Amino acid sequence: MALKLLTRRTSLALAALVSVSAFAPGLALAQAKLKVAGIYTVPFEQQWAGRLHTALKAAEARGEIEYKASENVSNADYERVMREYANGGSTLIVGEAFAVESAARKVAKDFPKVSFLMGSSGKPVAPNFSVFDNYIQEPAYLSGLIAGGMTKTHKIGLVGGFPIPEVNRLMNAFMAGAKESNPKVEFSVSFINSWFDPPKAKEAAFAMIDKGADVLYAERFGVSDAAMEKGKLAIGNVINTQAQYPDTVVASALWHFEPSADRAIKLAKEGKFTAEDYGPYSMMKHKGSSLAPLGTFEKKVPAEIITKVKAREKDIFDGKFTVKVDDSQPKSTAK
Numbered sequence: 001m002a003l004k005l006l007t008r009r010t011s012l013a014l015a016a017l018v019s020v021s022a023f024a025p026g027l028a029l030a031q032a033k034l035k036v037a038g039i040y041t042v043p044f045e046q047q048w049a050g051r052l053h054t055a056l057k058a059a060e061a062r063g064e065i066e067y068k069a070s071e072n073v074s075n076a077d078y079e080r081v082m083r084e085y086a087n088g089g090s091t092l093i094v095g096e097a098f099a100v101e102s103a104a105r106k107v108a109k110d111f112p113k114v115s116f117l118m119g120s121s122g123k124p125v126a127p128n129f130s131v132f133d134n135y136i137q138e139p140a141y142l143s144g145l146i147a148g149g150m151t152k153t154h155k156i157g158l159v160g161g162f163p164i165p166e167v168n169r170l171m172n173a174f175m176a177g178a179k180e181s182n183p184k185v186e187f188s189v190s191f192i193n194s195w196f197d198p199p200k201a202k203e204a205a206f207a208m209i210d211k212g213a214d215v216l217y218a219e220r221f222g223v224s225d226a227a228m229e230k231g232k233l234a235i236g237n238v239i240n241t242q243a244q245y246p247d248t249v250v251a252s253a254l255w256h257f258e259p260s261a262d263r264a265i266k267l268a269k270e271g272k273f274t275a276e277d278y279g280p281y282s283m284m285k286h287k288g289s290s291l292a293p294l295g296t297f298e299k300k301v302p303a304e305i306i307t308k309v310k311a312r313e314k315d316i317f318d319g320k321f322t323v324k325v326d327d328s329q330p331k332s333t334a335k
Helices: 002-023 025-031 047-061 075-087 101-110 137-150 165-181 198-210 223-230 258-270 303-318
Strands: 034-039 065-070 092-096 115-119 129-132 155-160 186-191 215-218 233-238 249-255 289-291
Touching (some): 034 047, 034 075, 075 092, 092 258, 137 165, 137 215, 155 165, 165 303, 223 233
Parallel strands (some): 155 215
């Protein structure tokens, strides 16, 4: 009797599920958590990958997604890891394709039902390969205004990872802002050819300080350490590290990946994810970037510079001022 009752209940439950699926096919999908994978060639602590990881962890904390991630994946292993996640049921895969463009696009082509949102210098490819980039040149420009007003020697050093568009445009915007507030400023530019090598970045910064730079643009980790040790100032990039360097980091151009991540998650859940360029969602009008609060330097930055920054910021939001996107490799101007 008990067995018959159990069988009857099971049959009724299955019938109800079939009924719901028939009349509301999207309901079951909407209720299930989206499986998202993150694949990073650097550690989670690295600022760029950290912003992706933080945004996806936030979505996981809200209960919107089931999130798994791999860090320190070598370029040689990247394609294999992508395929493992795709075969393992991940619906949305997020990562960077800068050094593995052909491999990443090949995987996307082989898994047309999986959504891919990849950091890339290339274009999106239908139906499922979207690209994004850290278009945070606006706050980078604003931080440059501050740097130009803070240097006493009129010499600023910039240390970057690789001279690729994603880095170049931020450096060029920063330099343009510094020039606006201080036409006398000269720049020393160096690339360490690594995304995560703090000791190497630190040494490059020391060399610039030895040549007179008293403000450093910390596009990479390690630069602020050099500035702190030598009693110089630094401008941060992507994340706010002033808490770690309260007397060193004046300001930072912040990147917020949440607008891009949330859009991709929403579209993937709705089955509406298509190939598009997410770059614009990193801009200030979409809350994808911002200038960090001055915090410990609020009363140390000249009042006229703060006024200029606020005016430029307002003009950007009002559409009256556009920061030029210059992807060319920046050059040193210091003699």
